[in-house]
Amino acid sequence: MITIKNLSHQFEIGKKGSKTIIPVLKDISLTVNKGEIVTVVGRSGSGKSTLLNLVSGFIRPTQGEIVIDGTVVTNLSEAKFADFRINKLGFIFQSFQLIQSMTAYENVELPLVLQGMGEAERKRKTEEMLAKVGLLEYKDHYPGELSGGQQQRVSISRALVVNPPIILADEPTGSLDSETEEELLEFIVQLNEEMGITFLIITHDEQVARMGHRSIELRDGKVLEEEFA
Numbered sequence: 001m002i003t004i005k006n007l008s009h010q011f012e013i014g015k016k017g018s019k020t021i022i023p024v025l026k027d028i029s030l031t032v033n034k035g036e037i038v039t040v041v042g043r044s045g046s047g048k049s050t051l052l053n054l055v056s057g058f059i060r061p062t063q064g065e066i067v068i069d070g071t072v073v074t075n076l077s078e079a080k081f082a083d084f085r086i087n088k089l090g091f092i093f094q095s096f097q098l099i100q101s102m103t104a105y106e107n108v109e110l111p112l113v114l115q116g117m118g119e120a121e122r123k124r125k126t127e128e129m130l131a132k133v134g135l136l137e138y139k140d141h142y143p144g145e146l147s148g149g150q151q152q153r154v155s156i157s158r159a160l161v162v163n164p165p166i167i168l169a170d171e172p173t174g175s176l177d178s179e180t181e182e183e184l185l186e187f188i189v190q191l192n193e194e195m196g197i198t199f200l201i202i203t204h205d206e207q208v209a210r211m212g213h214r215s216i217e218l219r220d221g222k223v224l225e226e227e228f229a
């Protein structure tokens, strides 16, 4: 589902003449299979977010290739990648990244608006998704009027509403208390089992790392793997 081949990435900082090169990922190769939950762990600064940003196409690799669902995404233009992203990838962030001036309903509906879907179908899909996460009765609430766990469920609904085969998550439980974290992890497993969604999840949290089928550790720019389940 996601194949990463000989991927390297380095950042350049500083002005011309005094540039510093920061090598982050060094010739890494890995595969995430369809229907797998793979977690990515590693020390702060080990390149976890960089890896997710490369898979998402927000940054382009210095070298190497990424293939997602049969498409070589590293060759796509910005516009084509944006199109690909809206159809194939769902995102969940630690900070939820909800739009504060929009209701829960409007936040979940947004990707469908961007896809150009008609209003009646948008309404059906948005309400179905909010019902699935148990938040239909909160649809007119703004993010500031919802708990952390509820906000994360809105953000998951927004990620899921376009039926993406893959969800990329960056510290999805980072802002949640342990009970809400537990609920979210159960929900992720349920989505994976019932809908076959593939997850790539960055985490610092030992418990989150263990809920996946496989955990990948980034260390010194390389990949170390650990198998679970």
Ligand SMILES: Nc1ncnc2c1ncn2[C@@H]1O[C@H](COP(=O)(O)OP(=O)(O)OP(=O)(O)O)[C@@H](O)[C@H]1O
Pocket: 011, 012, 013, 022, 024, 042, 043, 044, 045, 046, 047, 048, 049, 050, 051
């Ligand atoms: N835009 C950038 N410009 C320059 N250096 C960057 C940039 N983004 C990240 N880096 C550097 O790349 C390295 C890896 O950063 P990254 O954010 O991927 O690590 P991380 O494992 O996600 O860390 P954390 O767990 O703290 O979020 C760090 O040394 C960081 O300073």
